[in-house]
Amino acid sequence: MLVLLAGGAGYIGSHTAVQLLDAGHDVVIVDNYSNSSPEAVKRIAEITGRPVRAYEADVKDRDAVSRIMQENSIDCVIHFAGLKAVGESVRKPIEYYRNNIDTTLTLLECMNEHGVRNIVFSSSATVYGEENPYPYIETMRRGSCSNPYGWTKYMMEQILEDAAKADPELSVVLLRYFNPIGAHASGRIGEDPQGIPNNLMPYVSQVAVGRRDHLTVFGNDYPTPDGTCRRDYIHVMDLADGHVKAVEFAARNKGTEVFNLGTGTPYSVVEIVEAFERNSGVPVKYEFGPRRDGDLAEFWANADKAREVLGWTASRTLDEMCRDSWNWQKQNPEGYGN
């Protein structure tokens, strides 16, 4: 299949591109490099030994996306092209709604114009909101989100579901990611956040490599075993494998299906720091600080549906996640900026 990866130069898109190519599919990447680098595309080609077609374009630009679909006979779209920083979304809500909703509408319009019937969407566990009990399961209703980023995911899921209801030929797969970390085992591609990282693992690895002095652990008074928050961390390569299964599933089915992509096992912030130290051999200085607004004490996935329906399970361990995150960070201390 020929898969168009909107936002395919980013963290999850680049790993998915490698796994799709290795599984024998072809990819076309469309990215405006607002949060990534063309260097990632070169490295995908280097890892796989396959040429990678990439377009620098804004996925909100209807003419550009239409032209790309005209030039390439696309079987499936994966929509990664979103802004994703929670704190920034609170400060710049209009930018987040504009980018995330508009890219989705543009892709759907162009797919309709060019007869592309399958779309896989990067959603998030954040759509379970604050009300649902954990582990989260796909049959739960979406909850209320604590920030504009989360609401864009909520709305995009709704838009895609409505589009599939109106068009019986359309296949929509909503993938709700838990907490992706790790990198390709080669250390050639990985997560390269701009500025100060918001997420835990990039922060931990930047402390280890000497770019930051210490980690602040946000809260140690939660009702969890060690008082720090617990999350369902998943290796980005397992997540990428989930996309290969999702693309193949979309081609065989119609309508909307939702899948959690997680491991089903939570780890605390302190457990992550300890696992990272164990696997890197580098100490990570940390201090306890106040809770971060909007954080939930803990949540994790019920990942049964993906196993039963897609035949997918996360197989990589926490040690592999930490080893691979460190391997990427130490080989690329400044990310792709090297």
Ligand code: NAD
């Ligand atoms: P990322 O920022 O590394 O990748 C997103 C890519 O989309 C970037 O390459 C960026 O340049 C591109 N992009 C953004 N807007 C664009 C536009 N208008 N036109 C063209 N390209 C555009 O992020 P990621 O971690 O790879 O996440 C991919 C998707 O998964 C996002 O939608 C994100 O919200 C979602 N997601 C990520 C996580 C996570 O923890 N990383 C968790 C849940 C959901």
Ligand code: UD1
């Ligand atoms: C966050 C977002 C979520 C988004 C996800 C992936 C919030 C409230 N949620 O999830 O919407 O889908 O990222 O992009 O921001 N931590 C520290 N110190 C740090 C950084 C993080 O202690 O410097 C802790 C957090 O409190 C949390 C855990 O580490 O308990 C994981 O944090 P993070 O990587 O930001 O992911 P989430 O908060 O789960």
